Amino acid sequence: MTLAVHVVAAALAASCPSYPSVPPATTQLITVSAPRLRTTSATLRVWRRAGDCWQQVFGPYTARVGWNGLRVNRREGDGTTPIGTFPILPRMYGNAPDPGVTFRYTRLRCGDWWVEDPRSPAYNTFQRVGCGVKPPFKVTTPDMSKSVRAYSYLAVIGYNTSPIVPGRGSGIFLHVQVHSSTNGCVSIPRAQLLQVLRWLAPSGKPQIVIGVQL
Numbered sequence: 001m002t003l004a005v006h007v008v009a010a011a012l013a014a015s016c017p018s019y020p021s022v023p024p025a026t027t028q029l030i031t032v033s034a035p036r037l038r039t040t041s042a043t044l045r046v047w048r049r050a051g052d053c054w055q056q057v058f059g060p061y062t063a064r065v066g067w068n069g070l071r072v073n074r075r076e077g078d079g080t081t082p083i084g085t086f087p088i089l090p091r092m093y094g095n096a097p098d099p100g101v102t103f104r105y106t107r108l109r110c111g112d113w114w115v116e117d118p119r120s121p122a123y124n125t126f127q128r129v130g131c132g133v134k135p136p137f138k139v140t141t142p143d144m145s146k147s148v149r150a151y152s153y154l155a156v157i158g159y160n161t162s163p164i165v166p167g168r169g170s171g172i173f174l175h176v177q178v179h180s181s182t183n184g185c186v187s188i189p190r191a192q193l194l195q196v197l198r199w200l201a202p203s204g205k206p207q208i209v210i211g212v213q214l
Helices: 003-015 190-199
Strands: 028-034 042-049 051-064 082-094 104-107 113-114 126-128 154-157 171-174 185-189 207-212
Touching: 028 185, 051 190, 126 185, 185 190
Parallel strands: 028 207, 082 104, 171 185
Antiparallel strands: 028 042, 042 051, 051 185, 082 154, 082 207, 113 126, 154 171
């Protein structure tokens, strides 16, 4: 193959990216591309399906990932962001009022937890325990209402949710960026996150692809 043909082929691939791991029914896609495994920074883009291609809608945005980089087989507390293709779960959350998303929305309050205890039967699920009530599971971080800025708004990335495997990791969110890294979530600036969350729709069956040099 000549150099010219290689250049044309590369240009076509760039203008019509393919993500074979994404289900055919999905029409909305988020990609998080890191330059290498050991990094805390990545590039987030948002796409809509256009026939056999994906058309960029938003981005590129600078995203933050886990303080220990990316990993395929992450474990609870290892500080990595999982690699793979995952659904956006059908309920969004936030300490701020519903910003106008089309997903179901839960306003966070005191006593709301995402369970991080692998020994709990509620592991990797949202639990409304109640303000001042001792949770029936081990806690290592404050309840979600205490993360006022980071959890102003968030979408749940469906990592380790079907099935839930104890110890494989919990609470992987797309949330507001407040630090230079996360504990394993993906974060982007508040205004950009709001743009993405308002655009996503349950009918689009949105997915997120996280990896290296996507």
